[in-house]
Amino acid sequence: MWINGVEQFELSARDRAVQFGDGCFTTAAVVAGKIQLLNAHLQRLQEGCERLFIPLPDMAQLAEEMQHAAKGQTQSVLKVILTPGVGGRGYSRTGCTTPTRILSLSPWPQHYTTLQQQGAALITSPVRLARNPLLAGLKHLNRLEQVLIRQQLDHTDADEALVLDTAGTVVECCAANLFWRKGDQVFTPRLEQAGVDGIMRRYLMAQIASEGQACQLIEGSREDVLNADEVVICNALMPVLPVRKIDDVSFTARTLYQQLYNSCQKMEAS
The missing domain is CATH 3.30.470.10 (Aminotransferase class 4, branched-chain amino acid transferase, N-terminal domain)
Known part of the structure:
Protein backbone atom coordinates (compact mmCIF):
# COMPACT_ATOMS: atom_id res chain seq x y z
CA MET A 1 0.00 0.00 0.00
CA PRO A 109 -10.52 -12.77 -7.98
CA GLN A 110 -10.20 -16.28 -9.43
CA HIS A 111 -13.90 -17.13 -9.22
CA TYR A 112 -14.76 -14.92 -12.21
CA THR A 113 -13.15 -17.44 -14.57
CA THR A 114 -15.49 -20.16 -13.31
CA LEU A 115 -18.52 -17.89 -13.55
CA GLN A 116 -17.70 -17.06 -17.17
CA GLN A 117 -18.24 -20.72 -17.93
CA GLN A 118 -21.21 -21.61 -15.74
CA GLY A 119 -22.90 -18.22 -15.48
CA ALA A 120 -23.73 -16.17 -12.40
CA ALA A 121 -26.73 -16.76 -10.18
CA LEU A 122 -28.45 -13.59 -8.93
CA ILE A 123 -30.97 -13.05 -6.18
CA THR A 124 -33.13 -9.97 -5.76
CA SER A 125 -31.76 -8.00 -2.81
CA PRO A 126 -34.16 -6.92 -0.05
CA VAL A 127 -31.90 -3.87 0.44
CA ARG A 128 -32.98 -0.92 -1.69
CA LEU A 129 -30.76 1.95 -2.83
CA ALA A 130 -31.83 5.44 -1.80
CA ARG A 131 -32.47 7.88 -4.63
CA ASN A 132 -30.01 10.77 -4.55
CA PRO A 133 -29.25 12.50 -7.87
CA LEU A 134 -26.49 14.56 -6.23
CA LEU A 135 -24.37 11.42 -5.74
CA ALA A 136 -25.82 9.10 -8.39
CA GLY A 137 -23.23 7.61 -10.72
CA LEU A 138 -20.29 8.35 -8.43
CA LYS A 139 -17.95 5.77 -6.94
CA HIS A 140 -17.79 7.62 -3.63
CA LEU A 141 -16.62 6.19 -0.32
CA ASN A 142 -20.09 6.04 1.26
CA ARG A 143 -20.79 2.40 0.39
CA LEU A 144 -22.84 1.26 3.40
CA GLU A 145 -25.75 0.28 1.15
CA GLN A 146 -23.45 -2.08 -0.75
CA VAL A 147 -22.09 -3.46 2.53
CA LEU A 148 -25.63 -4.28 3.63
CA ILE A 149 -26.43 -5.80 0.24
CA ARG A 150 -23.32 -7.97 0.46
CA GLN A 151 -24.15 -8.93 4.04
CA GLN A 152 -27.55 -10.23 2.91
CA LEU A 153 -26.01 -11.90 -0.15
CA ASP A 154 -23.45 -13.75 1.96
CA HIS A 155 -26.31 -15.65 3.62
CA THR A 156 -27.43 -17.08 0.26
CA ASP A 157 -25.83 -19.30 -2.37
CA ALA A 158 -26.16 -16.62 -5.07
CA ASP A 159 -23.13 -15.03 -6.74
CA GLU A 160 -24.53 -11.50 -7.06
CA ALA A 161 -27.60 -9.44 -6.27
CA LEU A 162 -30.17 -7.72 -8.44
CA VAL A 163 -30.51 -4.33 -6.76
CA LEU A 164 -33.49 -1.97 -6.99
CA ASP A 165 -33.90 1.54 -5.65
CA THR A 166 -36.58 2.74 -3.23
CA ALA A 167 -38.92 3.46 -6.16
CA GLY A 168 -38.67 -0.15 -7.35
CA THR A 169 -36.47 0.60 -10.37
CA VAL A 170 -33.66 -1.78 -11.29
CA VAL A 171 -30.30 -0.05 -10.79
CA GLU A 172 -27.36 -2.48 -10.73
CA CYS A 173 -25.84 -5.39 -8.83
CA CYS A 174 -23.91 -5.23 -5.58
CA ALA A 175 -20.56 -4.78 -7.34
CA ALA A 176 -21.47 -4.73 -11.02
CA ASN A 177 -23.58 -3.04 -13.64
CA LEU A 178 -25.97 -4.96 -15.86
CA PHE A 179 -27.30 -5.14 -19.39
CA TRP A 180 -30.19 -7.21 -20.69
CA ARG A 181 -31.42 -8.18 -24.12
CA LYS A 182 -34.98 -8.64 -25.38
CA GLY A 183 -34.95 -9.78 -29.00
CA ASP A 184 -32.43 -7.53 -30.72
CA GLN A 185 -32.88 -4.67 -28.24
CA VAL A 186 -30.27 -4.04 -25.53
CA PHE A 187 -31.04 -2.21 -22.29
CA THR A 188 -29.17 -0.90 -19.27
CA PRO A 189 -30.53 1.08 -16.29
CA ARG A 190 -30.49 4.84 -16.17
CA LEU A 191 -28.35 6.00 -13.25
CA GLU A 192 -29.50 9.56 -12.66
CA GLN A 193 -31.10 8.68 -9.32
CA ALA A 194 -28.87 5.96 -7.84
CA GLY A 195 -26.10 3.52 -8.65
CA VAL A 196 -22.53 3.61 -9.95
CA ASP A 197 -21.66 4.48 -13.54
CA GLY A 198 -18.98 1.82 -13.89
CA ILE A 199 -15.89 1.98 -16.08
CA MET A 200 -16.83 -1.26 -17.85
CA ARG A 201 -20.42 -0.09 -18.34
CA ARG A 202 -19.14 3.02 -20.09
CA TYR A 203 -16.69 1.02 -22.18
CA LEU A 204 -19.29 -1.51 -23.31
CA MET A 205 -21.87 1.15 -24.13
CA ALA A 206 -19.27 2.83 -26.35
CA GLN A 207 -18.46 -0.48 -28.00
CA ILE A 208 -22.13 -1.22 -28.66
CA ALA A 209 -22.55 2.23 -30.21
CA SER A 210 -19.44 1.78 -32.36
CA GLU A 211 -21.03 -1.33 -33.83
CA GLY A 212 -24.07 0.68 -34.92
CA GLN A 213 -26.33 -0.83 -32.27
CA ALA A 214 -28.47 1.10 -29.81
CA CYS A 215 -28.27 0.55 -26.07
CA GLN A 216 -31.40 1.94 -24.44
CA LEU A 217 -31.07 3.57 -21.03
CA ILE A 218 -34.32 2.99 -19.17
CA GLU A 219 -35.90 3.01 -15.73
CA GLY A 220 -36.73 -0.66 -15.91
CA SER A 221 -38.55 -2.85 -13.42
CA ARG A 222 -37.54 -6.21 -12.01
CA GLU A 223 -40.14 -7.75 -14.31
CA ASP A 224 -38.46 -6.13 -17.32
CA VAL A 225 -35.23 -7.90 -16.43
CA LEU A 226 -36.87 -11.23 -15.62
CA ASN A 227 -38.69 -11.15 -18.96
CA ALA A 228 -35.45 -10.61 -20.87
CA ASP A 229 -33.99 -13.19 -23.22
CA GLU A 230 -30.55 -12.69 -21.70
CA VAL A 231 -28.84 -10.81 -18.85
CA VAL A 232 -25.17 -9.88 -18.56
CA ILE A 233 -23.31 -8.23 -15.68
CA CYS A 234 -20.01 -6.38 -15.82
CA ASN A 235 -17.30 -4.57 -13.90
CA ALA A 236 -13.63 -3.73 -14.48
CA LEU A 237 -12.50 -7.11 -13.16
CA MET A 238 -15.07 -9.62 -14.46
CA PRO A 239 -15.10 -7.97 -17.06
CA VAL A 240 -18.40 -9.53 -18.26
CA LEU A 241 -20.37 -12.53 -16.98
CA PRO A 242 -23.44 -14.29 -18.33
CA VAL A 243 -26.34 -14.59 -15.89
CA ARG A 244 -27.77 -18.11 -15.68
CA LYS A 245 -30.61 -17.30 -13.31
CA ILE A 246 -32.25 -14.58 -11.25
CA ASP A 247 -34.23 -15.96 -8.34
CA ASP A 248 -36.27 -18.77 -9.96
CA VAL A 249 -35.96 -17.53 -13.56
CA SER A 250 -33.31 -19.18 -15.74
CA PHE A 251 -31.47 -17.81 -18.78
CA THR A 252 -29.59 -19.87 -21.35
CA ALA A 253 -28.88 -17.50 -24.26
CA ARG A 254 -25.40 -16.02 -24.58
CA THR A 255 -25.63 -13.90 -27.71
CA LEU A 256 -25.15 -10.57 -25.94
CA TYR A 257 -22.57 -12.04 -23.59
CA GLN A 258 -20.45 -13.27 -26.49
CA GLN A 259 -20.72 -9.89 -28.19
CA LEU A 260 -19.63 -8.01 -25.07
CA TYR A 261 -16.96 -10.59 -24.25
CA ASN A 262 -15.48 -10.07 -27.70
CA SER A 263 -15.53 -6.32 -27.13
CA CYS A 264 -13.53 -6.78 -23.93
CA GLN A 265 -10.80 -8.54 -25.88
CA LYS A 266 -10.21 -5.22 -27.65
CA MET A 267 -9.35 -3.37 -24.47
CA GLU A 268 -5.99 -1.67 -24.48
CA ALA A 269 -3.75 -1.61 -21.44
CA SER A 270 -1.87 1.58 -20.69
Missing part, protein backbone atom coordinates in the same frame (compact mmCIF):
# COMPACT_ATOMS: atom_id res chain seq x y z
CA TRP A 2 1.14 3.52 -0.81
CA ILE A 3 -0.18 6.65 0.90
CA ASN A 4 0.81 9.89 -0.75
CA GLY A 5 3.53 8.09 -2.64
CA VAL A 6 5.09 6.44 0.41
CA GLU A 7 4.85 2.69 0.99
CA GLN A 8 3.08 2.45 4.35
CA PHE A 9 -0.06 1.16 6.04
CA GLU A 10 -0.88 3.98 8.45
CA LEU A 11 -3.51 6.61 7.67
CA SER A 12 -4.33 9.46 10.02
CA ALA A 13 -7.53 8.91 11.98
CA ARG A 14 -8.25 12.56 11.20
CA ASP A 15 -8.39 11.90 7.45
CA ARG A 16 -11.86 12.71 6.13
CA ALA A 17 -12.13 9.24 4.62
CA VAL A 18 -12.09 7.88 8.16
CA GLN A 19 -14.20 10.61 9.69
CA PHE A 20 -16.94 10.92 7.07
CA GLY A 21 -16.33 8.52 4.18
CA ASP A 22 -15.41 11.68 2.29
CA GLY A 23 -13.74 10.77 -1.00
CA CYS A 24 -13.95 8.71 -4.16
CA PHE A 25 -12.23 5.63 -5.55
CA THR A 26 -11.75 3.37 -8.52
CA THR A 27 -10.74 -0.28 -8.91
CA ALA A 28 -8.67 -1.30 -11.92
CA ALA A 29 -7.50 -4.55 -13.45
CA VAL A 30 -3.75 -5.00 -13.81
CA VAL A 31 -2.62 -7.48 -16.45
CA ALA A 32 1.04 -8.14 -17.32
CA GLY A 33 2.13 -5.03 -15.47
CA LYS A 34 -0.31 -2.76 -17.32
CA ILE A 35 -3.46 -1.07 -16.06
CA GLN A 36 -6.52 -1.81 -18.17
CA LEU A 37 -8.36 1.36 -19.23
CA LEU A 38 -6.01 3.60 -17.24
CA ASN A 39 -7.23 6.84 -18.80
CA ALA A 40 -10.85 5.95 -18.04
CA HIS A 41 -9.97 5.32 -14.40
CA LEU A 42 -8.13 8.64 -14.17
CA GLN A 43 -11.10 10.40 -15.74
CA ARG A 44 -13.45 8.76 -13.21
CA LEU A 45 -11.29 9.96 -10.32
CA GLN A 46 -11.16 13.47 -11.76
CA GLU A 47 -14.94 13.55 -12.26
CA GLY A 48 -15.45 12.24 -8.72
CA CYS A 49 -13.25 14.96 -7.24
CA GLU A 50 -14.94 17.66 -9.29
CA ARG A 51 -18.47 16.58 -8.33
CA LEU A 52 -17.51 16.23 -4.66
CA PHE A 53 -15.54 19.51 -4.72
CA ILE A 54 -12.34 17.77 -3.67
CA PRO A 55 -9.14 19.57 -4.76
CA LEU A 56 -7.57 17.61 -7.58
CA PRO A 57 -4.23 15.99 -6.91
CA ASP A 58 -1.52 16.15 -9.54
CA MET A 59 -3.08 13.72 -12.02
CA ALA A 60 0.18 13.12 -13.90
CA GLN A 61 1.84 12.20 -10.60
CA LEU A 62 -1.09 9.96 -9.70
CA ALA A 63 -0.88 8.17 -13.06
CA GLU A 64 2.85 7.62 -12.51
CA GLU A 65 2.20 6.20 -9.03
CA MET A 66 -0.47 3.88 -10.41
CA GLN A 67 1.85 2.61 -13.14
CA HIS A 68 4.63 2.11 -10.60
CA ALA A 69 2.28 0.02 -8.42
CA ALA A 70 1.27 -2.08 -11.42
CA LYS A 71 4.80 -2.72 -12.64
CA GLY A 72 5.79 -6.37 -12.41
CA GLN A 73 2.28 -7.57 -11.51
CA THR A 74 1.14 -10.57 -13.54
CA GLN A 75 -2.55 -10.17 -12.68
CA SER A 76 -3.85 -8.19 -9.75
CA VAL A 77 -6.32 -5.54 -8.61
CA LEU A 78 -5.31 -1.91 -8.09
CA LYS A 79 -7.52 0.28 -5.93
CA VAL A 80 -7.05 4.04 -5.82
CA ILE A 81 -8.73 6.23 -3.19
CA LEU A 82 -8.70 10.03 -3.16
CA THR A 83 -9.81 12.03 -0.12
CA PRO A 84 -9.73 15.74 0.79
CA GLY A 85 -7.05 14.84 3.35
CA VAL A 86 -6.71 15.87 6.98
CA GLY A 87 -8.32 18.97 8.39
CA GLY A 88 -11.58 20.76 8.85
CA ARG A 89 -13.88 20.95 11.83
CA GLY A 90 -17.04 18.90 11.87
CA TYR A 91 -18.38 18.54 8.36
CA SER A 92 -16.48 21.58 7.11
CA ARG A 93 -13.47 20.98 4.89
CA THR A 94 -11.96 24.34 5.81
CA GLY A 95 -8.28 23.73 6.41
CA CYS A 96 -8.01 20.72 4.11
CA THR A 97 -5.27 21.76 1.73
CA THR A 98 -3.61 18.51 0.61
CA PRO A 99 -5.65 15.62 -0.84
CA THR A 100 -4.73 12.11 0.29
CA ARG A 101 -3.82 9.49 -2.32
CA ILE A 102 -4.14 5.84 -1.30
CA LEU A 103 -3.07 3.04 -3.65
CA SER A 104 -3.29 -0.67 -2.82
CA LEU A 105 -2.87 -3.99 -4.61
CA SER A 106 -4.89 -7.13 -3.93
CA PRO A 107 -5.02 -10.65 -5.44
CA TRP A 108 -6.99 -11.35 -8.59
Whole structure:
Protein backbone atom coordinates (compact mmCIF):
# COMPACT_ATOMS: atom_id res chain seq x y z
CA MET A 1 0.00 0.00 0.00
CA TRP A 2 1.14 3.52 -0.81
CA ILE A 3 -0.18 6.65 0.90
CA ASN A 4 0.81 9.89 -0.75
CA GLY A 5 3.53 8.09 -2.64
CA VAL A 6 5.09 6.44 0.41
CA GLU A 7 4.85 2.69 0.99
CA GLN A 8 3.08 2.45 4.35
CA PHE A 9 -0.06 1.16 6.04
CA GLU A 10 -0.88 3.98 8.45
CA LEU A 11 -3.51 6.61 7.67
CA SER A 12 -4.33 9.46 10.02
CA ALA A 13 -7.53 8.91 11.98
CA ARG A 14 -8.25 12.56 11.20
CA ASP A 15 -8.39 11.90 7.45
CA ARG A 16 -11.86 12.71 6.13
CA ALA A 17 -12.13 9.24 4.62
CA VAL A 18 -12.09 7.88 8.16
CA GLN A 19 -14.20 10.61 9.69
CA PHE A 20 -16.94 10.92 7.07
CA GLY A 21 -16.33 8.52 4.18
CA ASP A 22 -15.41 11.68 2.29
CA GLY A 23 -13.74 10.77 -1.00
CA CYS A 24 -13.95 8.71 -4.16
CA PHE A 25 -12.23 5.63 -5.55
CA THR A 26 -11.75 3.37 -8.52
CA THR A 27 -10.74 -0.28 -8.91
CA ALA A 28 -8.67 -1.30 -11.92
CA ALA A 29 -7.50 -4.55 -13.45
CA VAL A 30 -3.75 -5.00 -13.81
CA VAL A 31 -2.62 -7.48 -16.45
CA ALA A 32 1.04 -8.14 -17.32
CA GLY A 33 2.13 -5.03 -15.47
CA LYS A 34 -0.31 -2.76 -17.32
CA ILE A 35 -3.46 -1.07 -16.06
CA GLN A 36 -6.52 -1.81 -18.17
CA LEU A 37 -8.36 1.36 -19.23
CA LEU A 38 -6.01 3.60 -17.24
CA ASN A 39 -7.23 6.84 -18.80
CA ALA A 40 -10.85 5.95 -18.04
CA HIS A 41 -9.97 5.32 -14.40
CA LEU A 42 -8.13 8.64 -14.17
CA GLN A 43 -11.10 10.40 -15.74
CA ARG A 44 -13.45 8.76 -13.21
CA LEU A 45 -11.29 9.96 -10.32
CA GLN A 46 -11.16 13.47 -11.76
CA GLU A 47 -14.94 13.55 -12.26
CA GLY A 48 -15.45 12.24 -8.72
CA CYS A 49 -13.25 14.96 -7.24
CA GLU A 50 -14.94 17.66 -9.29
CA ARG A 51 -18.47 16.58 -8.33
CA LEU A 52 -17.51 16.23 -4.66
CA PHE A 53 -15.54 19.51 -4.72
CA ILE A 54 -12.34 17.77 -3.67
CA PRO A 55 -9.14 19.57 -4.76
CA LEU A 56 -7.57 17.61 -7.58
CA PRO A 57 -4.23 15.99 -6.91
CA ASP A 58 -1.52 16.15 -9.54
CA MET A 59 -3.08 13.72 -12.02
CA ALA A 60 0.18 13.12 -13.90
CA GLN A 61 1.84 12.20 -10.60
CA LEU A 62 -1.09 9.96 -9.70
CA ALA A 63 -0.88 8.17 -13.06
CA GLU A 64 2.85 7.62 -12.51
CA GLU A 65 2.20 6.20 -9.03
CA MET A 66 -0.47 3.88 -10.41
CA GLN A 67 1.85 2.61 -13.14
CA HIS A 68 4.63 2.11 -10.60
CA ALA A 69 2.28 0.02 -8.42
CA ALA A 70 1.27 -2.08 -11.42
CA LYS A 71 4.80 -2.72 -12.64
CA GLY A 72 5.79 -6.37 -12.41
CA GLN A 73 2.28 -7.57 -11.51
CA THR A 74 1.14 -10.57 -13.54
CA GLN A 75 -2.55 -10.17 -12.68
CA SER A 76 -3.85 -8.19 -9.75
CA VAL A 77 -6.32 -5.54 -8.61
CA LEU A 78 -5.31 -1.91 -8.09
CA LYS A 79 -7.52 0.28 -5.93
CA VAL A 80 -7.05 4.04 -5.82
CA ILE A 81 -8.73 6.23 -3.19
CA LEU A 82 -8.70 10.03 -3.16
CA THR A 83 -9.81 12.03 -0.12
CA PRO A 84 -9.73 15.74 0.79
CA GLY A 85 -7.05 14.84 3.35
CA VAL A 86 -6.71 15.87 6.98
CA GLY A 87 -8.32 18.97 8.39
CA GLY A 88 -11.58 20.76 8.85
CA ARG A 89 -13.88 20.95 11.83
CA GLY A 90 -17.04 18.90 11.87
CA TYR A 91 -18.38 18.54 8.36
CA SER A 92 -16.48 21.58 7.11
CA ARG A 93 -13.47 20.98 4.89
CA THR A 94 -11.96 24.34 5.81
CA GLY A 95 -8.28 23.73 6.41
CA CYS A 96 -8.01 20.72 4.11
CA THR A 97 -5.27 21.76 1.73
CA THR A 98 -3.61 18.51 0.61
CA PRO A 99 -5.65 15.62 -0.84
CA THR A 100 -4.73 12.11 0.29
CA ARG A 101 -3.82 9.49 -2.32
CA ILE A 102 -4.14 5.84 -1.30
CA LEU A 103 -3.07 3.04 -3.65
CA SER A 104 -3.29 -0.67 -2.82
CA LEU A 105 -2.87 -3.99 -4.61
CA SER A 106 -4.89 -7.13 -3.93
CA PRO A 107 -5.02 -10.65 -5.44
CA TRP A 108 -6.99 -11.35 -8.59
CA PRO A 109 -10.52 -12.77 -7.98
CA GLN A 110 -10.20 -16.28 -9.43
CA HIS A 111 -13.90 -17.13 -9.22
CA TYR A 112 -14.76 -14.92 -12.21
CA THR A 113 -13.15 -17.44 -14.57
CA THR A 114 -15.49 -20.16 -13.31
CA LEU A 115 -18.52 -17.89 -13.55
CA GLN A 116 -17.70 -17.06 -17.17
CA GLN A 117 -18.24 -20.72 -17.93
CA GLN A 118 -21.21 -21.61 -15.74
CA GLY A 119 -22.90 -18.22 -15.48
CA ALA A 120 -23.73 -16.17 -12.40
CA ALA A 121 -26.73 -16.76 -10.18
CA LEU A 122 -28.45 -13.59 -8.93
CA ILE A 123 -30.97 -13.05 -6.18
CA THR A 124 -33.13 -9.97 -5.76
CA SER A 125 -31.76 -8.00 -2.81
CA PRO A 126 -34.16 -6.92 -0.05
CA VAL A 127 -31.90 -3.87 0.44
CA ARG A 128 -32.98 -0.92 -1.69
CA LEU A 129 -30.76 1.95 -2.83
CA ALA A 130 -31.83 5.44 -1.80
CA ARG A 131 -32.47 7.88 -4.63
CA ASN A 132 -30.01 10.77 -4.55
CA PRO A 133 -29.25 12.50 -7.87
CA LEU A 134 -26.49 14.56 -6.23
CA LEU A 135 -24.37 11.42 -5.74
CA ALA A 136 -25.82 9.10 -8.39
CA GLY A 137 -23.23 7.61 -10.72
CA LEU A 138 -20.29 8.35 -8.43
CA LYS A 139 -17.95 5.77 -6.94
CA HIS A 140 -17.79 7.62 -3.63
CA LEU A 141 -16.62 6.19 -0.32
CA ASN A 142 -20.09 6.04 1.26
CA ARG A 143 -20.79 2.40 0.39
CA LEU A 144 -22.84 1.26 3.40
CA GLU A 145 -25.75 0.28 1.15
CA GLN A 146 -23.45 -2.08 -0.75
CA VAL A 147 -22.09 -3.46 2.53
CA LEU A 148 -25.63 -4.28 3.63
CA ILE A 149 -26.43 -5.80 0.24
CA ARG A 150 -23.32 -7.97 0.46
CA GLN A 151 -24.15 -8.93 4.04
CA GLN A 152 -27.55 -10.23 2.91
CA LEU A 153 -26.01 -11.90 -0.15
CA ASP A 154 -23.45 -13.75 1.96
CA HIS A 155 -26.31 -15.65 3.62
CA THR A 156 -27.43 -17.08 0.26
CA ASP A 157 -25.83 -19.30 -2.37
CA ALA A 158 -26.16 -16.62 -5.07
CA ASP A 159 -23.13 -15.03 -6.74
CA GLU A 160 -24.53 -11.50 -7.06
CA ALA A 161 -27.60 -9.44 -6.27
CA LEU A 162 -30.17 -7.72 -8.44
CA VAL A 163 -30.51 -4.33 -6.76
CA LEU A 164 -33.49 -1.97 -6.99
CA ASP A 165 -33.90 1.54 -5.65
CA THR A 166 -36.58 2.74 -3.23
CA ALA A 167 -38.92 3.46 -6.16
CA GLY A 168 -38.67 -0.15 -7.35
CA THR A 169 -36.47 0.60 -10.37
CA VAL A 170 -33.66 -1.78 -11.29
CA VAL A 171 -30.30 -0.05 -10.79
CA GLU A 172 -27.36 -2.48 -10.73
CA CYS A 173 -25.84 -5.39 -8.83
CA CYS A 174 -23.91 -5.23 -5.58
CA ALA A 175 -20.56 -4.78 -7.34
CA ALA A 176 -21.47 -4.73 -11.02
CA ASN A 177 -23.58 -3.04 -13.64
CA LEU A 178 -25.97 -4.96 -15.86
CA PHE A 179 -27.30 -5.14 -19.39
CA TRP A 180 -30.19 -7.21 -20.69
CA ARG A 181 -31.42 -8.18 -24.12
CA LYS A 182 -34.98 -8.64 -25.38
CA GLY A 183 -34.95 -9.78 -29.00
CA ASP A 184 -32.43 -7.53 -30.72
CA GLN A 185 -32.88 -4.67 -28.24
CA VAL A 186 -30.27 -4.04 -25.53
CA PHE A 187 -31.04 -2.21 -22.29
CA THR A 188 -29.17 -0.90 -19.27
CA PRO A 189 -30.53 1.08 -16.29
CA ARG A 190 -30.49 4.84 -16.17
CA LEU A 191 -28.35 6.00 -13.25
CA GLU A 192 -29.50 9.56 -12.66
CA GLN A 193 -31.10 8.68 -9.32
CA ALA A 194 -28.87 5.96 -7.84
CA GLY A 195 -26.10 3.52 -8.65
CA VAL A 196 -22.53 3.61 -9.95
CA ASP A 197 -21.66 4.48 -13.54
CA GLY A 198 -18.98 1.82 -13.89
CA ILE A 199 -15.89 1.98 -16.08
CA MET A 200 -16.83 -1.26 -17.85
CA ARG A 201 -20.42 -0.09 -18.34
CA ARG A 202 -19.14 3.02 -20.09
CA TYR A 203 -16.69 1.02 -22.18
CA LEU A 204 -19.29 -1.51 -23.31
CA MET A 205 -21.87 1.15 -24.13
CA ALA A 206 -19.27 2.83 -26.35
CA GLN A 207 -18.46 -0.48 -28.00
CA ILE A 208 -22.13 -1.22 -28.66
CA ALA A 209 -22.55 2.23 -30.21
CA SER A 210 -19.44 1.78 -32.36
CA GLU A 211 -21.03 -1.33 -33.83
CA GLY A 212 -24.07 0.68 -34.92
CA GLN A 213 -26.33 -0.83 -32.27
CA ALA A 214 -28.47 1.10 -29.81
CA CYS A 215 -28.27 0.55 -26.07
CA GLN A 216 -31.40 1.94 -24.44
CA LEU A 217 -31.07 3.57 -21.03
CA ILE A 218 -34.32 2.99 -19.17
CA GLU A 219 -35.90 3.01 -15.73
CA GLY A 220 -36.73 -0.66 -15.91
CA SER A 221 -38.55 -2.85 -13.42
CA ARG A 222 -37.54 -6.21 -12.01
CA GLU A 223 -40.14 -7.75 -14.31
CA ASP A 224 -38.46 -6.13 -17.32
CA VAL A 225 -35.23 -7.90 -16.43
CA LEU A 226 -36.87 -11.23 -15.62
CA ASN A 227 -38.69 -11.15 -18.96
CA ALA A 228 -35.45 -10.61 -20.87
CA ASP A 229 -33.99 -13.19 -23.22
CA GLU A 230 -30.55 -12.69 -21.70
CA VAL A 231 -28.84 -10.81 -18.85
CA VAL A 232 -25.17 -9.88 -18.56
CA ILE A 233 -23.31 -8.23 -15.68
CA CYS A 234 -20.01 -6.38 -15.82
CA ASN A 235 -17.30 -4.57 -13.90
CA ALA A 236 -13.63 -3.73 -14.48
CA LEU A 237 -12.50 -7.11 -13.16
CA MET A 238 -15.07 -9.62 -14.46
CA PRO A 239 -15.10 -7.97 -17.06
CA VAL A 240 -18.40 -9.53 -18.26
CA LEU A 241 -20.37 -12.53 -16.98
CA PRO A 242 -23.44 -14.29 -18.33
CA VAL A 243 -26.34 -14.59 -15.89
CA ARG A 244 -27.77 -18.11 -15.68
CA LYS A 245 -30.61 -17.30 -13.31
CA ILE A 246 -32.25 -14.58 -11.25
CA ASP A 247 -34.23 -15.96 -8.34
CA ASP A 248 -36.27 -18.77 -9.96
CA VAL A 249 -35.96 -17.53 -13.56
CA SER A 250 -33.31 -19.18 -15.74
CA PHE A 251 -31.47 -17.81 -18.78
CA THR A 252 -29.59 -19.87 -21.35
CA ALA A 253 -28.88 -17.50 -24.26
CA ARG A 254 -25.40 -16.02 -24.58
CA THR A 255 -25.63 -13.90 -27.71
CA LEU A 256 -25.15 -10.57 -25.94
CA TYR A 257 -22.57 -12.04 -23.59
CA GLN A 258 -20.45 -13.27 -26.49
CA GLN A 259 -20.72 -9.89 -28.19
CA LEU A 260 -19.63 -8.01 -25.07
CA TYR A 261 -16.96 -10.59 -24.25
CA ASN A 262 -15.48 -10.07 -27.70
CA SER A 263 -15.53 -6.32 -27.13
CA CYS A 264 -13.53 -6.78 -23.93
CA GLN A 265 -10.80 -8.54 -25.88
CA LYS A 266 -10.21 -5.22 -27.65
CA MET A 267 -9.35 -3.37 -24.47
CA GLU A 268 -5.99 -1.67 -24.48
CA ALA A 269 -3.75 -1.61 -21.44
CA SER A 270 -1.87 1.58 -20.69
